[in-house]
Amino acid sequence: MQEHQIKNEKGDLIDIKSHLFQFAILSDNSQNLTVMKAAQVGLSTIEILKTIYDAKRYQMDIIYTLPTDGDVNVFVGGKVNRIIAQNPILLEYTKDKDSIEQKQVGNSMIYFRGTWTKKAAIMVTADRVTHDEKDSSKQDVINEYQARTQHSKYKQKHTFSHPSAEGTGVHVEWLLSDQKHWFIKCSHCEKKQYLSWHLNDKSKMSIDLDKQIYVCKSCGEEIYDEDRRNGEWVAKYKNREYSGYWVSLLMCPWVSAKEILKKFNDPNTSEEFFFNKVLGLPYRGKGNKLSQQGLMQNVSIVMSTPTSEERAILGIDTGLKLDYVFGAPKKGLSYAGEAKDYDELDKIMEKWPKCIAVVDGGGDLIGSRKFKEKWQGRVFLGFFTGDKKGTDESMWNMEEKTVSIDRNKYIQIVVDEFMDKRIPLQGTESDWYDYWLDWNNLTRTKIVDPITGEFKGNKWIRSGRDHKALATVLWRVGVGKFGEVGEIFASQDVLNFPRGIDLRPNMTTRAPDPKSLFKINQPNEDDWRN
8 A cells, every 4th residue: 555655535645554453454364354343443445445455466256245225326436436536556457347336356346236135146256245334234135145155266255344233243253253352552551451441340441431531441541542553453262263353443543532432421322322333342232132141030940840731832943953842821931842853742742632832834834734734723833924013913813723923023022021030931040041042143123224214113133043932932922822811921929939950860959169159350361361
């Protein structure tokens, strides 16, 4: 960039020395690269230059995605083309074919595409797919784009985005990465650290709220702009699938502590905006995730399996395996398991003659219908639908033995009932840990019209397997129809059921580790932060 005096879209020289944290990202050519970032950190220009340079040097065809076609027009017309126009070397690179949708760089092509329709994802192949603002893009179309690199020797996937919620979008790839943090060294005590924000823990807070300056988390003295500028990237993990960088406004030397606090105290700045766009962190709002604590508070050591005379409900999510949950309306969930075939489920139906099963009708099309025919009148096929405004009720067809279920609304109902401690889980926390992992792959996100910016509602999206969670939704729908009125809503006495402990088969308990009973702070020599 120094050799060719590369300029930004305004004609200003790009001074990488003042933006040292960008250099590693610019030169990182990993197969899988992810940058979880705040807004306005100067990376859009770097992304453009990286894309053009790599296309030229490595003869790579690159697909560059943005959320919508309108975003493509604004981004390419207002930024990419202006950067090219300011730099003769880039004009030389792109002289043969240059349009909004595609640019030829030497023998390579760069395709700019939106992510709102799957049609755009199947038009071309590439060596690298770069996703800009992944969290604002349509996630199923993003997944379609990954197939476009199957025949490439590079097969690269690069993502640059501000995060939204935990466990979704760019945060999924960040969790799979080596998680590089920008470490700076205090000029006073020489303690190396990364800058962070925490209102309730001074040892994790890098801004003095009274003095409105950046401060060392160790000695409390001021951290200068030069300290923030001259940092280094430190990976938290080794040998991870993704090369990952976290970029917040706190580490940008041109952003003062006063500016950060001004954004935080602005009444028009939501907590979600501050986390996503200022700190570059995912936001966990109330109700956006079913936390481990929220689920485990329902665990009860009181084992009360339904008797053969009681009504029981079986919720089954079909696919490669049959994930199911089982329990009586009055007693909550007794078990969550997996079956290779329907034989295990047949045994449950035989043992509990009053058991009603609600089965996912959109997965295993053949097996679920055979199961329904075998247990006539006791098996209903459940079909997940889109948003049904104005009602939380499922639509039952008693003649066809089917039920239509609003997926988003019923997931929210089950999450709320777990959070309100209304669905007992019989057993121990260890019994239900793998079950919770399926719930942890579901995150509630906001749906915003890409054109108008209008809030359209909430949607639960998954970042991994969620089969037992959906089986629970099917179970809950069955409870609502075949349980007695109000049974799922536990009484106050039931709400205070005891917490589970691990019991051995001989009814003894494992002695706890003494260290777990006391708060013993011991230094860890291998701590990556030291």
